[in-house]
Amino acid sequence: MNRRQFIRNTTLAASLLAVTPRGFAAGSEFPTVRIPESKRKFKSAAVERAIARVHSAVGNKELAWMFENCFPNTLDTTVDFSVVAGRPDTYVITGDIDAMWLRDSSAQVWPYLALMKEDAPLQQLIAGVINRQTRCILKDPYANAFYKDDTKVGEWKNDMTDMKPGIHERKWEIDSLCYPIRLAHEYWRLSRDTAPFDAAWHEAIKLTLQTLREQQRKNDKGPYHFMRRTEYQTDTVPGRGYGNPAKPVGLIYSIFRPSDDATIFPFLVSSNFFAVVSLRQAAEMVEQIRNDRDLAQQCRAVADEVEHALHEYAIVNHPKAGRVYAYEVDGFGNYYCTDDGNIPSLLSLPYLGASKVNDKLYQNTRRMLLSAQNPYYCIGKAAQGLGGPHVGIDMVWPLGVIIQGLTATSDAEIHGCLDTLRRTHAGTGFIHEAFHKDDPKKFTRSWFAWANTIFGEFVWKTLNERPKLLS
Numbered sequence: 001m002n003r004r005q006f007i008r009n010t011t012l013a014a015s016l017l018a019v020t021p022r023g024f025a026a027g028s029e030f031p032t033v034r035i036p037e038s039k040r041k042f043k044s045a046a047v048e049r050a051i052a053r054v055h056s057a058v059g060n061k062e063l064a065w066m067f068e069n070c071f072p073n074t075l076d077t078t079v080d081f082s083v084v085a086g087r088p089d090t091y092v093i094t095g096d097i098d099a100m101w102l103r104d105s106s107a108q109v110w111p112y113l114a115l116m117k118e119d120a121p122l123q124q125l126i127a128g129v130i131n132r133q134t135r136c137i138l139k140d141p142y143a144n145a146f147y148k149d150d151t152k153v154g155e156w157k158n159d160m161t162d163m164k165p166g167i168h169e170r171k172w173e174i175d176s177l178c179y180p181i182r183l184a185h186e187y188w189r190l191s192r193d194t195a196p197f198d199a200a201w202h203e204a205i206k207l208t209l210q211t212l213r214e215q216q217r218k219n220d221k222g223p224y225h226f227m228r229r230t231e232y233q234t235d236t237v238p239g240r241g242y243g244n245p246a247k248p249v250g251l252i253y254s255i256f257r258p259s260d261d262a263t264i265f266p267f268l269v270s271s272n273f274f275a276v277v278s279l280r281q282a283a284e285m286v287e288q289i290r291n292d293r294d295l296a297q298q299c300r301a302v303a304d305e306v307e308h309a310l311h312e313y314a315i316v317n318h319p320k321a322g323r324v325y326a327y328e329v330d331g332f333g334n335y336y337c338t339d340d341g342n343i344p345s346l347l348s349l350p351y352l353g354a355s356k357v358n359d360k361l362y363q364n365t366r367r368m369l370l371s372a373q374n375p376y377y378c379i380g381k382a383a384q385g386l387g388g389p390h391v392g393i394d395m396v397w398p399l400g401v402i403i404q405g406l407t408a409t410s411d412a413e414i415h416g417c418l419d420t421l422r423r424t425h426a427g428t429g430f431i432h433e434a435f436h437k438d439d440p441k442k443f444t445r446s447w448f449a450w451a452n453t454i455f456g457e458f459v460w461k462t463l464n465e466r467p468k469l470l471s
Helices: 004-018 045-055 061-070 075-076 104-116 118-140 172-193 199-214 269-288 293-313 361-368 399-408 411-423 449-465
Strands: 079-084 087-090 167-168 315-318 322-325 376-378 385-387 434-436 439-443
Touching: 045 061, 045 449, 061 411, 061 449, 075 449, 079 118, 087 104, 087 118, 087 411, 104 118, 104 172, 104 315, 104 449, 118 172, 118 199, 167 385, 172 199, 172 269, 199 269, 199 293, 269 293, 293 315, 322 361, 385 399, 399 411, 411 449
Parallel strands: none
Antiparallel strands: 079 087, 315 322, 376 385, 434 439
């Protein structure tokens, strides 16, 4: 089942769950919804201590309850840890779909990195994610999602692209290659463990660079193309599978967005910014860990080229907002001003290390995105926040609300985002993919581990930096 089918089939069931919770904790006004301990996939002592700290320090008991449910959700329900050929191996599903997205798996374990120093098994689990991602990239750098079984043939086997067994979906998205670098770099920075960064990982970085260069399309269209027989326009690609035309100016084509929807103009600005950061992180690692100065220089050269092209082509004059970053451009002067609730997004640039939060151009873009000038900004009776075309208009994405909070600088805005999330979980105690701006009980994906874990990251960051906002 793919994400869109799951949304269609489970929205009603999720709405019913919202009003019929599974019992209540003893002595508590909140339902017991976390999976029983005996059924949890992985147990982390550090995560349990974090939960205990939140319960003791956070005055808002509903937020504390949500943190207890959400922060461990990836570990509780989605990870499959083992040892393969003497090395840790971790397969991570997104929740409702039995497939491992390079993006989602990286983001799902990201908030646990800061806890590794007090939990060696947790560190091994994350090292296992890096090891598996390396194998996935070497299998096919253009694929976005993989199966644990390398021989499994999935439901998208008839997509018109170079499908292979073991691949769930082959939608080319720049961020699919950026997220594993982001995870690896932070793992290395915090642990100084180099065990995951062996010859295979080194080859995966070379292949990542090669793929990003191919998708600059300076000389030809490159090897990647994709089409699907579908009723959804965003699930297939125009131009006989190569996308709409764009001028080769040094930017990297991303045929799909991180929402897995096809781009309109192929230069997805937020993902190109992400690539700049990731290439420089990769350069630092291959130089210091693998002593490969040539590869490091090549990574930095492409990063510099993309960054220069972003400054030249991604900044546009919006008729109302003034100078802002466009969401997508084509190098010919055409652009699309919006944002998507998924990550990377323009709103998330400081979170990804691609912009300073106080940068004037970012702040101007931010004001435009968080307003009615953005066609996918939802303003409703229940909430307001970033949406996106993936699940249709009028649907707020909690990921967008969380990123707004993680990149906000004022107490009032951070508190507002926390309150929005508290008021819109529809009684489930978990974070969803999207909910209707007027009725949070109309939501998609009752089991979406990334949204749960990053909510935990938001609460944890707030506790450590601005605890009074959780009272």
